[in-house]
Amino acid sequence: MSITIKEIAELCGTSRGTVDRVLNGRGNVSIELESKIREVLTQHNYEPNTTARALVKSQKKCLIGVVINSVGNHFYSEVLRGVEAAGKHVENYGVRIIISELKGYSEDEQMNAICELEKQGIDGLALTPIYSDRVIDKIAELKEKGIPTVLMNADIDGSERLAVVASNNYRSGRLAANIACLVLSAGSHVAIVTGSLQNLGHIKRINGFRDAIEESGKQFELTSIVENDDDDDKSYQAVKQMIEEASKSEGHRIDLIYFGAAGVVGGIRAISDSGQTIKAITMDEGEEVKEYIQDGLVVATITQQPYEQGYQPIMLLTNYLVLNIKPEKAKIHTMNEIKIKDSFLE
Amino acid sequence: MSITIKEIAELCGTSRGTVDRVLNGRGNVSIELESKIREVLTQHNYEPNTTARALVKSQKKCLIGVVINSVGNHFYSEVLRGVEAAGKHVENYGVRIIISELKGYSEDEQMNAICELEKQGIDGLALTPIYSDRVIDKIAELKEKGIPTVLMNADIDGSERLAVVASNNYRSGRLAANIACLVLSAGSHVAIVTGSLQNLGHIKRINGFRDAIEESGKQFELTSIVENDDDDDKSYQAVKQMIEEASKSEGHRIDLIYFGAAGVVGGIRAISDSGQTIKAITMDEGEEVKEYIQDGLVVATITQQPYEQGYQPIMLLTNYLVLNIKPEKAKIHTMNEIKIKDSFLE
DNA sequence: CTGAAAGCGCTTACAG
DNA sequence: CTGAAAGCGCTTACAG
Numbered sequence: 001m002s003i004t005i006k007e008i009a010e011l012c013g014t015s016r017g018t019v020d021r022v023l024n025g026r027g028n029v030s031i032e033l034e035s036k037i038r039e040v041l042t043q044h045n046y047e048p049n050t051t052a053r054a055l056v057k058s059q060k061k062c063l064i065g066v067v068i069n070s071v072g073n074h075f076y077s078e079v080l081r082g083v084e085a086a087g088k089h090v091e092n093y094g095v096r097i098i099i100s101e102l103k104g105y106s107e108d109e110q111m112n113a114i115c116e117l118e119k120q121g122i123d124g125l126a127l128t129p130i131y132s133d134r135v136i137d138k139i140a141e142l143k144e145k146g147i148p149t150v151l152m153n154a155d156i157d158g159s160e161r162l163a164v165v166a167s168n169n170y171r172s173g174r175l176a177a178n179i180a181c182l183v184l185s186a187g188s189h190v191a192i193v194t195g196s197l198q199n200l201g202h203i204k205r206i207n208g209f210r211d212a213i214e215e216s217g218k219q220f221e222l223t224s225i226v227e228n229d230d231d232d233d234k235s236y237q238a239v240k241q242m243i244e245e246a247s248k249s250e251g252h253r254i255d256l257i258y259f260g261a262a263g264v265v266g267g268i269r270a271i272s273d274s275g276q277t278i279k280a281i282t283m284d285e286g287e288e289v290k291e292y293i294q295d296g297l298v299v300a301t302i303t304q305q306p307y308e309q310g311y312q313p314i315m316l317l318t319n320y321l322v323l324n325i326k327p328e329k330a331k332i333h334t335m336n337e338i339k340i341k342d343s344f345l346e
Numbered sequence: 347m348s349i350t351i352k353e354i355a356e357l358c359g360t361s362r363g364t365v366d367r368v369l370n371g372r373g374n375v376s377i378e379l380e381s382k383i384r385e386v387l388t389q390h391n392y393e394p395n396t397t398a399r400a401l402v403k404s405q406k407k408c409l410i411g412v413v414i415n416s417v418g419n420h421f422y423s424e425v426l427r428g429v430e431a432a433g434k435h436v437e438n439y440g441v442r443i444i445i446s447e448l449k450g451y452s453e454d455e456q457m458n459a460i461c462e463l464e465k466q467g468i469d470g471l472a473l474t475p476i477y478s479d480r481v482i483d484k485i486a487e488l489k490e491k492g493i494p495t496v497l498m499n500a501d502i503d504g505s506e507r508l509a510v511v512a513s514n515n516y517r518s519g520r521l522a523a524n525i526a527c528l529v530l531s532a533g534s535h536v537a538i539v540t541g542s543l544q545n546l547g548h549i550k551r552i553n554g555f556r557d558a559i560e561e562s563g564k565q566f567e568l569t570s571i572v573e574n575d576d577d578d579d580k581s582y583q584a585v586k587q588m589i590e591e592a593s594k595s596e597g598h599r600i601d602l603i604y605f606g607a608a609g610v611v612g613g614i615r616a617i618s619d620s621g622q623t624i625k626a627i628t629m630d631e632g633e634e635v636k637e638y639i640q641d642g643l644v645v646a647t648i649t650q651q652p653y654e655q656g657y658q659p660i661m662l663l664t665n666y667l668v669l670n671i672k673p674e675k676a677k678i679h680t681m682n683e684i685k686i687k688d689s690f691l692e
Numbered sequence: 693c694t695g696a697a698a699g700c701g702c703t704t705a706c707a708g
Numbered sequence: 709c710t711g712a713a714a715g716c717g718c719t720t721a722c723a724g
Binding site for chain 3 (some may be wrong): 002006016017020024048049051052053054055056057061207
């Protein structure tokens, strides 16, 4: 264990309070004394004991607000599980979390939820953000007031967030393409189904997918890109139509569909109904997807650690609020795992 | 934050010391008082503040010994990195680690290293174990003396270890087979290269690989299994010979080789030299393997989180020694990730 | 069998 | 600008 404040104080012939002042930049220390203390500090390689610090800091209770659109959404429910586990974990630090669960992607509702939490006196915010100017402005405003925001699952580039925990969507698209290259022969026909071409994350995945396909030199033909609004019914219709169209023109049969967002269940049903053997690669790991993989209907799925996307933001905020430790990086990427049949063993 | 010992004591009309006694089963409390305290405890859902406990417990310095065969071995060096990071992390808890680095898999040297650490007064041991009766007995003996052992990377089934952190070798073999099934057509010829058929982990991987191939119904032919003692030169020779043999008999060309252990570099060189296009699936992620994957010489590699295999054992021992918290499970599996081209991005 | 006191390393008022 | 004191929740001797 490293040297203690008390010992430093003795070495400098001063008091612990004064050492604490320079350590935490609280000012009110004479310039000579400060430089002397700093010298001894570095000389003895002082490192604060975080356990002791946490114990005293935990007296100042703090409140973290969480806004998450997890109602009726499996993916975000998993993010929420991470949030809650972290919330349990940080109780000892005097941190409480207060969760506002939303359904869907309404900008108004998100804004309302944030303002509501602000009224309740939150000291920090964890948010699955809607991409909008009002949300960007709100984050900046909160920062101004000393309330840091950590984004979960998706970033807003220009925003004043303290940090973001999300996967690298471009990479996840590329990984899907890598798999496609492994399972398809040159010249195969590939289609893309995504949620919305307005969604930045979805676009990045498509870009990654296309780039990696391109670079592979496998000469795949990208037959079509369709949107399903993350909705299974729309997904069914869109995929059904897509397959039918392709079947009309001879030699344009689709060999593989990359599902870059939700709506997998509807899409897979459309494939089954078509009677054709079309391979599929998906994102994330809902229960259905796991079954499809076991049944061979889905070749592989690319995951993004939703639990971590909830857990880490709470820990980052706690470290910042309680221990005054800033995140090492502002942008934290969760892993993109490739999961296939036996990945779900045990 | 939950109720505190002090408050409990007040509610029971007793002192903090006495509450502490029942909390930690130190005895010396009258039966009536104890039951009263217990009642209030559960009634108020008391949970100890681990931060405070850690602070006082950190006064009793403790020493964790580490025996690891990481000399000249990339994989175990990564395990060691995890050990060292954890060691840094637990300094605040008054824990110091002392590392004995070994080269190779000598039972004698491992026994000597353990005994040496014991003499130095370790309170716990983290070990990459050799599978031997002497080691098993030693672990039991240490336990008897109150020194817990956590195994790293590999388990010894009958041993009295507190816990083990290792990957599921059977699963990793199955995953390799899953990939093989994706990239090969029915009836393909597959060979296996492993380190040693004496090594339990290697055997489990082969079993997993075979079982999953079998269950796939892809009718692969398993042409041969060869050992390379984890040595690149032996690996080169073995693979070279294997390919030549197969080439002799018409129609027995090898389509894919599963490298279930080390010696990948030699093996891949033999494949290149043969001029044949033989696919390869490997274990772990040395620098060379990453390059092979980029070059298309290796289709995919199955990893097992060596860093975690070092990090977690130190944390488990610390929690046990300092906070008296037992591992939730004795057998902790690290993830088996499937890594391909773009898995190494960013 | 029980309680009062001291202390872990740090921070927070408070007094000067 | 500086120091002495109190306190965080817990455990550890020590005295009775």
